[in-house]
Amino acid sequence: MQRKSRSTLVLGCLLAVAFAGSHARAQASKPPAEPMKIKVGEVAPDFKLNYFDGSNLKEVSLSQYRGKSNVVVAFYIFAFTGG
Amino acid sequence: MKAFQQNLKKLEAADTQVLGVSMDSAFANKAFADQIGVTFPLLSDWGGEVTRHYGIYLDKYKAPRRVNFLIGKDGKILEEQIDNDAIDPTKIVDACERKKLSR
Numbered sequence: 001m002q003r004k005s006r007s008t009l010v011l012g013c014l015l016a017v018a019f020a021g022s023h024a025r026a027q028a029s030k031p032p033a034e035p036m037k038i039k040v041g042e043v044a045p046d047f048k049l050n051y052f053d054g055s056n057l058k059e060v061s062l063s064q065y066r067g068k069s070n071v072v073v074a075f076y077i078f079a080f081t082g083g
Numbered sequence: 084m085k086a087f088q089q090n091l092k093k094l095e096a097a098d099t100q101v102l103g104v105s106m107d108s109a110f111a112n113k114a115f116a117d118q119i120g121v122t123f124p125l126l127s128d129w130g131g132e133v134t135r136h137y138g139i140y141l142d143k144y145k146a147p148r149r150v151n152f153l154i155g156k157d158g159k160i161l162e163e164q165i166d167n168d169a170i171d172p173t174k175i176v177d178a179c180e181r182k183k184l185s186r
Binding site: 042063071074077078 | 087124128161169179
């Protein structure tokens with residue numbers, strides 16, 4: 001009886017270690033989200049960038065919307081990809 | 084970008100201008116916009132100066148991270164969504180509409 005409970009204890013410990021190990025691995029495989037350099041509440045740095053409207057390059061700056069409207073600036077990785 | 088296009092009317096009604104930004108050329112972005120039916124500007128950060136200044140340049144892809152910034156009329160950042168969270172614009176649309184109601 002005593003022997004059996006000891007082997008159960010050993011088995012339990014082994015399982016706990018195995019579980020902890022796999023858990024740690026699962027966490028490690030998830031790429032850590034890098035903190036953002038520019039944070040909520042800060043003033044967004046101004047920029048001036050072009051887009052092509054079909055006939056001309058047009059310049060847009062962030063500051064042109066100051067006091068007029070909110071702006072969503074949506075950075076995306078590449079053209080012709082999803083999202 | 085498509086998801087923002089689908090919500091564009093709501094965003095415009097809440098005084099919000101949408102600007103897409105990538106490091107593609109302005110011409111590639113225009114072709115992309117036409118292909119997926121986007122009517123708001125897709126800006127070209129050719130060379131990545133703005134992307135780097137915003138701290139979201141990915142060396143691995145030589146491209147920006149996927150990030151949405153919602154910027155208020157005072158120029159301050161109200162919301163940020165990063166990577167996979169940045170695909171669904173619902174949160175931004177909600178934030179804009181909330182803001183409009185609170186005024």
